Amino acid sequence: MRIESGEDYTIPSSFKRFLRLYGKIIKDIVQGRFRTLMTISGSDPVFMGLLAAKAIQYYERQRHRYDKKKYSGLYVYHDEFDDAVLLKEVFSRNLNVKYTEFQYAVYERSERYLGSTFSFLIMDLTKDLKPNDLGRLIGIVEGGGLVILLTPPWDQWDTYMTIFKRNITVPQFPEPRHIFIKWVKSKLLKHDSIGIYDADNKRIIKKIELKREIKLSRKKIEIPQDTLFPKQVYEFALTNDQVKVIKLMEQLYEKPRKGKKKVIVITADRGRGKSCAVGIGSVGLIHVLRKVKPKPRILVTAPSPSNVQSLMMLARRVLDALGYKYEVIKREGNVIELRGEKFSIEYWEPINIPRIRGDIVIVDEAAGIHVPMLHKIWMSRNRLVFSTTIHGYEGAGRGFSVRFLSKIRSDKNTQLVEYEMTEPIRYSINDPIEEWQFKTLLLDAEPAELTSDDIKDIEEKNLVYVEYDPKYLFSEKGEEELRQLFGIYVLAHYRNEPDDLGMIADAPHHIVRAVKTRSGKIVCALQIAYEGRIDRDTANELLKGGRIPGNIIPDRFLKHLRYKGFAELLGWRVVRIATHPQVQGRGIGSWALSKLSEEAISKGLDWVAAGFGVNYELLRFWLKNGFYPLHISPDRNPVSGEYTLLVIKPLSKRTWEYVSRANKEFRLKLLDSLPIVYRDMETSVAMQLLNYGDPLLNDIPDNLFSPVQIDRLWIYCIGPMTFEAAADIMHRLAKLHWLLPKDKRAELSRIKEAILVGKALQGKSWDELKSELRLHLKELHKFARDIACKYFRALTRKDPEIHEPGVERLDYDLNIIF
Numbered sequence: 001m002r003i004e005s006g007e008d009y010t011i012p013s014s015f016k017r018f019l020r021l022y023g024k025i026i027k028d029i030v031q032g033r034f035r036t037l038m039t040i041s042g043s044d045p046v047f048m049g050l051l052a053a054k055a056i057q058y059y060e061r062q063r064h065r066y067d068k069k070k071y072s073g074l075y076v077y078h079d080e081f082d083d084a085v086l087l088k089e090v091f092s093r094n095l096n097v098k099y100t101e102f103q104y105a106v107y108e109r110s111e112r113y114l115g116s117t118f119s120f121l122i123m124d125l126t127k128d129l130k131p132n133d134l135g136r137l138i139g140i141v142e143g144g145g146l147v148i149l150l151t152p153p154w155d156q157w158d159t160y161m162t163i164f165k166r167n168i169t170v171p172q173f174p175e176p177r178h179i180f181i182k183w184v185k186s187k188l189l190k191h192d193s194i195g196i197y198d199a200d201n202k203r204i205i206k207k208i209e210l211k212r213e214i215k216l217s218r219k220k221i222e223i224p225q226d227t228l229f230p231k232q233v234y235e236f237a238l239t240n241d242q243v244k245v246i247k248l249m250e251q252l253y254e255k256p257r258k259g260k261k262k263v264i265v266i267t268a269d270r271g272r273g274k275s276c277a278v279g280i281g282s283v284g285l286i287h288v289l290r291k292v293k294p295k296p297r298i299l300v301t302a303p304s305p306s307n308v309q310s311l312m313m314l315a316r317r318v319l320d321a322l323g324y325k326y327e328v329i330k331r332e333g334n335v336i337e338l339r340g341e342k343f344s345i346e347y348w349e350p351i352n353i354p355r356i357r358g359d360i361v362i363v364d365e366a367a368g369i370h371v372p373m374l375h376k377i378w379m380s381r382n383r384l385v386f387s388t389t390i391h392g393y394e395g396a397g398r399g400f401s402v403r404f405l406s407k408i409r410s411d412k413n414t415q416l417v418e419y420e421m422t423e424p425i426r427y428s429i430n431d432p433i434e435e436w437q438f439k440t441l442l443l444d445a446e447p448a449e450l451t452s453d454d455i456k457d458i459e460e461k462n463l464v465y466v467e468y469d470p471k472y473l474f475s476e477k478g479e480e481e482l483r484q485l486f487g488i489y490v491l492a493h494y495r496n497e498p499d500d501l502g503m504i505a506d507a508p509h510h511i512v513r514a515v516k517t518r519s520g521k522i523v524c525a526l527q528i529a530y531e532g533r534i535d536r537d538t539a540n541e542l543l544k545g546g547r548i549p550g551n552i553i554p555d556r557f558l559k560h561l562r563y564k565g566f567a568e569l570l571g572w573r574v575v576r577i578a579t580h581p582q583v584q585g586r587g588i589g590s591w592a593l594s595k596l597s598e599e600a601i602s603k604g605l606d607w608v609a610a611g612f613g614v615n616y617e618l619l620r621f622w623l624k625n626g627f628y629p630l631h632i633s634p635d636r637n638p639v640s641g642e643y644t645l646l647v648i649k650p651l652s653k654r655t656w657e658y659v660s661r662a663n664k665e666f667r668l669k670l671l672d673s674l675p676i677v678y679r680d681m682e683t684s685v686a687m688q689l690l691n692y693g694d695p696l697l698n699d700i701p702d703n704l705f706s707p708v709q710i711d712r713l714w715i716y717c718i719g720p721m722t723f724e725a726a727a728d729i730m731h732r733l734a735k736l737h738w739l740l741p742k743d744k745r746a747e748l749s750r751i752k753e754a755i756l757v758g759k760a761l762q763g764k765s766w767d768e769l770k771s772e773l774r775l776h777l778k779e780l781h782k783f784a785r786d787i788a789c790k791y792f793r794a795l796t797r798k799d800p801e802i803h804e805p806g807v808e809r810l811d812y813d814l815n816i817i818f
């Protein structure tokens with residue numbers, strides 16, 4: 001195949017010139033441990049493959065003059081496209097390298113390379129640009145290395161229909177906005193250490209330049225004299241920061257005193273080797289713990305098993321070096337356990353950690369886990385490591401410290417050690433490509449600093465509601481506001497990925513709103529999605545269980561509430577809302593929602609809705625703002641440990657009718673599902689859900705209980721019999737309580753209502769209720785009897801003291817259905 005071999009092509013002199021500029025700076029690049037980037041744009045896969053091969057070949061030889069190493073390269077592509085396969089083939093056939101070994105991977109499988117280091121990375125972006133890929137993969141390249149981006153023709157790239165763009169459109173909005181790639185291009189043009197070549201027109205778009213000082217290369221590793229772990233363990237560290245982390249982990253060898261906890265918190269930007277350091281340290285711990293314990297067990301958790309692969313990889317290397325025998329257990333290609341005869345290092349989903357036995361718990365990428373879940377994990381153990389990315393793909397900014405760390409810092413029984421790793425493992429601390437990546441993906445975005453004037457504006461509600469045009473946000477003028485906006489999400493939300501940024505830019509049905517102070521500081525950020533106005537055929541499909549991209553609210557409404565007409569309505573789903581952490585709880589979020597509703601009404605929309613992991617505080621926020629619960633997921637999310645709840649606020653009369661009925665259906669369903677599906681739901685949340693909305697019954701129906709049941713209720717109320725003997729009646733009473741309007745219910749305090757839900761509806765054990773409601777057993781039993789007495793009075797209008805026990809009559813009708 002002449003074409004595939006690229007024989008008909010010659011390398012243009014402009015490309016040779018383009019490459020020579022890399023050669024000119026290569027000495028500084030190698031010495032400074034900087035990385036470089038090259039973009040090759042064009043339409044001919046053969047030519048592109050050839051140029052990429054020449055580029056690597058040239059670069060390798062130049063680099064080798066200065067560091068005399070062996071190199072490794074990774075080529076990532078989409079194998080479902082013939083021309084992407086052709087490009088890769090041409091590249092590999094024409095690659096004439098002396099010191100480099102290349103590997104080829106498809107994007108879907110590229111996760112497994114994340115812990116490894118490569119000298120060269122080629123990303124074929126001719127078919128797709130998924131922001132998360134840019135976020136994950138660039139970091140694997142070492143200082144002195146080169147990243148090549150292969151892209152569609154430079155001038156057409158912006159409007160190119162990528163897989164990412166196709167996936168984020170919905171049937172009602174088929175055309176994406178084409179903003180994100182334009183943004184990426186502007187950053188490629190702006191940052192140094194990046195060159196751009198136009199293969200179609202054989203011209204240099206941008207020459208490479210290096211505009212930064214070389215910082216002294218890193219310090220030699222110093223292993224402390226006095227260590228508990230063997231020196232061999234420490235030898236796996238690549239930086240002194242890693243040494244420090246391993247040394248800190250020695251502190252977990254000894255158990256804390258009773259009632260106390262030892263916690264180590266490690267924070268770092270991406271690429272600082274924290275997971276690897278923790279992996280090395282865990283084997284150190286296993287090694288020493290084995291001397292005092294028959295079978296030490298370390299539990300590792302993270303949002304997903306892929307997050308702990310570098311930890312596992314380093315743990316394996318150290319185990320091998322220390323001569324341990326063990327089995328490697330994998331799930332879907334990820335290592336989830338290293339099982340030796342007398343030890344184990346095991347990955348478990350966060351939700352499982354509190355109930356599994358283990359000596360030490362390591363939480364990796366902790367910022368990716370919801371704060372209430374982190375709390376449960378922290379409560380359940382006394383020796384823990386939390387490690388997390390501050391900025392970067394999994395980063396949560398200072399959110400982790402603001403919301404979680406501040407709590408454990410103030411706990412007197414926790415001996416807390418915090419350590420921030422700064423030294424990058426693979427490249428220099430002032431690496432230009434990391435800088436480009438951070439700026440492009442807003443990985444270091446932070447919210448605005450608020451002044452006393454801003455706080456005054458907030459107190460006086462001197463606020464401005466802003467309707468953003470995404471084009472403006474992703475422009476030089478709007479960039480600062482975009483950074484503030486995204487910074488709020490990073491800080492307030494538990495999960496933020498570059499793909500979310502891509503959605504804001506390109507998803508045609510997503511819009512952004514914000515609240516600013518008068519000086520222009522953003523204090524609340526909202527991301528909204530248009531949903532609804534679904535045609536009848538699709539609606540019928542949904543009713544039969546079919547799917548539709550996006551449209552979460554209409555989809556669940558149709559599937560679970562079955563009102564077909566709802567599909568025609570148009571609404572806004574609040575995808576994310578977050579208030580600047582410094583000023584939460586001051587009414588800004590509520591003000592934003594009221595403005596949003598006003599805008600939605602002015603645009604003729606029917607509803608505003610939201611879906612979120614439900615907890616008491618957050619649900620309070622939505623209920624306070626007039627949103628009705630509509631649907632709740634049957635399972636807890638394995639990472640956040642929360643049920644997902646959908647809430648909706650009707651804006652038109654027609655929607656009102658649907659929502660009022662839907663909410664009644666929801667509560668009826670919940671009442672009957674609590675004992676079956678939601679036994680473990682927080683009782684406070686169940687009460688909130690049952691209490692909100694119009695009454696389901698007007699009055700207590702006649703003959704609801706038989707005289708025998710009434711008499712059993714009485715004997716439980718006055719004392720000798722147990723709750724269990726009247727559990728059936730208490731269960732029906734609980735249902736009755738939440739079906740009635742408030743003024744027709746027996747008057748119960750909040751705590752008694754909680755007992756009624758927790759015990760009589762959810763069937764929790766007395767012990768479970770005791771710890772959830774923080775009551776003594778005696779009090780619980782007393783309160784439960786009080787409930788029985790109150791309802792005895794409400795049902796019979798008699799005082800239990802003067803009741804005549806026993807039943808004489810046999811002639812009664814029983815209303816067995818409410």
Ligand SMILES: CC(=O)SCCNC(=O)CCNC(=O)[C@H](O)C(C)(C)COP(=O)(O)OP(=O)(O)OC[C@H]1O[C@@H](n2cnc3c(N)ncnc32)[C@H](O)[C@@H]1OP(=O)(O)O
Binds near residue numbers: 580
């Ligand atoms: C679809 C979704 O995005 S749901 C996810 C919502 N976002 C988050 O959870 C991120 C973190 N939290 C926040 O950013 C904010 O607290 C928001 C968006 C939930 C509320 O915005 P705020 O400006 O704090 O709301 P506002 O002051 O109007 O209302 C406060 C009420 O919200 C509830 N609330 C929920 N979370 C919080 C919180 N972190 N801090 C304070 N109040 C909170 C409280 O019940 C409070 O009511 P109260 O004052 O009567 O006790």
